Amino acid sequence: MDREGEQLCEAARNGDVAKAKSLIESGADVSSFNRDGLTPLMHAAKLGHTDAVKALSLRLALPGTLFLHLTNPPVSLQLTPVTGKPLKSFSVLAELILGTVARKTKRNGVSEGDYLEDRVNFSEDKLMDSDSKAVMMAWEKPLMEAHAKAVCTGSGNILNVGFGMGLVDTAIQQYGPVTHTIVESHREVYERMLQIGWGKKDNVKIIFGRWQNVLSQLESYDGIFFDTYGEYYEDLRDFHRHLPKLLKPGGIYSFFNGLCGGNTFFHVVYCRLVSLELENLGYSTQLIPLHVKDCLGEKVWRGVSQKYWQLDTYYLPVCQSIQETS
Numbered sequence: 001m002d003r004e005g006e007q008l009c010e011a012a013r014n015g016d017v018a019k020a021k022s023l024i025e026s027g028a029d030v031s032s033f034n035r036d037g038l039t040p041l042m043h044a045a046k047l048g049h050t051d052a053v054k055a056l057s058l059r060l061a062l063p064g065t066l067f068l069h070l071t072n073p074p075v076s077l078q079l080t081p082v083t084g085k086p087l088k089s090f091s092v093l094a095e096l097i098l099g100t101v102a103r104k105t106k107r108n109g110v111s112e113g114d115y116l117e118d119r120v121n122f123s124e125d126k127l128m129d130s131d132s133k134a135v136m137m138a139w140e141k142p143l144m145e146a147h148a149k150a151v152c153t154g155s156g157n158i159l160n161v162g163f164g165m166g167l168v169d170t171a172i173q174q175y176g177p178v179t180h181t182i183v184e185s186h187r188e189v190y191e192r193m194l195q196i197g198w199g200k201k202d203n204v205k206i207i208f209g210r211w212q213n214v215l216s217q218l219e220s221y222d223g224i225f226f227d228t229y230g231e232y233y234e235d236l237r238d239f240h241r242h243l244p245k246l247l248k249p250g251g252i253y254s255f256f257n258g259l260c261g262g263n264t265f266f267h268v269v270y271c272r273l274v275s276l277e278l279e280n281l282g283y284s285t286q287l288i289p290l291h292v293k294d295c296l297g298e299k300v301w302r303g304v305s306q307k308y309w310q311l312d313t314y315y316l317p318v319c320q321s322i323q324e325t326s
């Protein structure tokens with residue numbers, strides 16, 4: 001974020017509408033987000049500066065018709081103007097946008113049922129489904145290593161949902177957890193895990209099945225990572241409802257933060273929404289910015305039918321019980 005952007009965030013934090021308007025007039029970018037992962041609008045909303053929220057929402061053209069090019073075909077939403085209660089409107093808006101995205105499409109437009117019955121294709125740098133959509137790609141390795149580091153802070157018992165290419169699991173193993181449980185639902189991915197020796201590791205327990213169907217086999221963990229494919233946003237939300245049972249006191253939870261990865265604005269809305277929902281469940285979310293621009297040349301996407309990530313920064317979520325952090 002440039003200097004004017006930072007000044008706009010500061011004006012938003014101070015609820016200084018006149019200053020915010022003047023910065024916007026002189027070209028400050030309303031949609032960019034600063035090192036805390038927040039846009040000026042989010043700063044204003046967080047601190048309850050109603051007039052600043054109104055001014056910034058209008059500059060972002062939130063009211064009116066919104067076309068979501070994330071979905072295929074694009075979804076058009078008619079939004080009522082933000083009036084009266086902008087803070088509430090922000091959450092409602094976020095819910096409306098992302099709820100619609102979630103109901104209209106599943107991640108990468110793939111339905112879980114189809115995906116689980118389809119063949120998958122493994123290569124050195126990616127795992128693809130039968131429509132050449134990437135289930136997992138090697139460029140994510142540094143991200144997976146960072147996720148592993150976060151959830152293995154206390155080592156102990158670790159749970160990972162979704163094996164994919166095993167990048168996060170390979171990184172988790174380096175922390176020598178006491179137990180390392182992996183849930184995987186795709187038969188071919190599961191068979192490959194066994195083929196490459198994951199079934200023979202002393203501390204590894206593999207549970208084959210959709211996480212939704214194997215909950216009774218799960219225990220409580222010190223660290224949990226969640227990264228599935230072909231599921232709705234609602235599935236992630238459902239998983240979060242199980243966190244109080246699955247995560248031990250003091251434990252750390254993280255998930256692949258990829259929804260709306262082609263559009264900065266919607267991605268930020270999504271980050272905010274998921275953080276709010278986790279907060280309602282009693283968890284704080286810290287979003288750690290990781291620069292991914294350098295891992296993502298055009299070459300990376302050769303042969304892949306859909307670029308699922310196009311942003312320069314990835315925000316790695318680290319979630320902990322609010323009670324324990326305070």
Ligand SMILES: C[S@@+](CC[C@H](N)C(=O)[O-])C[C@H]1O[C@@H](n2cnc3c(N)ncnc32)[C@H](O)[C@@H]1O
Binds near residue numbers: 144161166167227228
């Ligand atoms: C994006 S990949 C995970 C990549 C992994 N984090 C890595 O580091 O390689 C998603 C994986 O989740 C699995 N999966 C999809 N839906 C699932 C579900 N409901 N329960 C468990 N696993 C699921 C997929 O078969 C796939 O192997």
